[in-house]
Amino acid sequence: MLKRLLTLLGGTALLLLSLSRLPLSGYSPSTALPSGTLSLSGVRAAVIVVGLSLQCSMHADGKGCFNFNCRGFIQTNRQHIATAILHPVSQYLGPQFAVTVEIIRDATGKWWVRRQGQDIGYWPRELVPALDGGAQWIAFGGEVVWDGEGRPHTATDMGSGRYPGGGFRKAAFFKNVVVLNPQLVYEYPKDVVVSANHEECYDLKIGGTNDRAWGYFFFYGGPGRTDRCT
Template sequence: MKPSSYPVGFTSEKKVKSSNLQSWNRKDTCPPGTIPICRMTRDAMFNVSSIKNLQKKHPFSKKLDVSMWDGHEHAVVYVKGGEYFGAKANLSVWNPHTQPNEFSLSQIWVLSGPYEELNSVEAGWMAYPDVNGDNHTRIFTYWTGDGYKHTGCYNHLCPGFIQTSRDIALGAKIVPISSYGGNQYHIIILIYKDPKTANWWMIYKDEPVGYWPSSLFTSLARSANSIEWGGEVTDLQTDGKHTTTQMGSGHWPSEGWKKAAFISNLQIVDGSNYLRRPEGLKTIAEKEECYSVQIGGQGGKNWGDFMYYGGPGRNPNCP
């Protein structure tokens, strides 16, 4: 129930002060042989718009060559066309405003296959009342084996992701949260393919949380052909106006450090199980007047390859 090995270059992050805790386990942990499972309270359940769609995303759309859906908007940095066996990054954590039934998230996507049969494993943080019953920022995982049509779900809402950690609760609140102009906090996520078992592990900071069995997938059973880092929101408004759901901090990438959301130390895992810097990074944002992304800028010490992203959603240029 542990990885057979870690990517070469992966080091312990126990002393990284800016990594986030979960509010539930500041004093407690689960007994050996058990794992923590978040319960949704009755009151929170009433805040969910549709029990039927609780675990799902909208189907994959072929309008772009990366992970884009109708009704979803992104600001991402990506690499595509190679053979990848994982990805790692530090994701700054915020608590963006979301409109009812919509979400805002920051994550890593590990993707493979044509859009009709897209395989994906994903992890990061999100504010999503439809899944969690409130707007708190929470850690999550997601997977699909068929382009989000029938397979896959968040966290433990369906079979698939096998958790091994008794210290990390998927869906638990993350504390503390970054503040505009104030202290900045981040989480560290690593997703990679175990060279011996072929399972895809998710590491949170330095804790192996669990894995997606290789048997869930078709093309991803071999490797990924695209990696993405960035933000995603849903715009489900029907009044002709753009959503006011924020991405990241709700501020533009051009505002930079302590104001815009960032993802730093972008890395991929290569075929020799080495962590290395990605080559040929590209950006994409469907509506740059609403949410945008930029590579580099003024970064912190030892940030490696990094990005700023986000935006407020509806504004004078994005009515």
């Protein structure tokens, strides 16, 4: 879904995925490798990515890295680490769990990652100089990538593995999605471009833009290969 958007827009970006401040639900997806990989190869962009992932890698013109596979991200929290496994996870028709994630740029240019209101660590300003003026755009959602041209679609789940039309306790979700503007005020996203390819495999549904409890929220995901997704 989002790779197409990223390729079209280029530039500098903050990319928030389930694979700003927003609680996103966590499910334990099934996968059919080598799918489940996020690849940004060849994209001319300065990109910061935060979220939940399964078998993810990130490469941008040969210079990108994921988690601690290369030097760059500075871990500052001794109790909560960037590579922590999410637990417990949401259950279909059962208990639902969400994690709040933020990306915040401080006055010195450091890009901080916060989870559940606690600083986890930061990317130094020197690592992403193209983001000195802030991000040109922000993307959030889910993505499954596979290189199966001419072969059956991957059976990898996105989110809960259920289509978004099922709603709460069935589909995965993002809620209370906000953006920190230049005046350091949180606001709901504006001029949102909804992008979903292969809707028969994975889709999304905007639930509301200013709900009293959930703010700006949406449901997303799908099962991958089925009778309708081949």
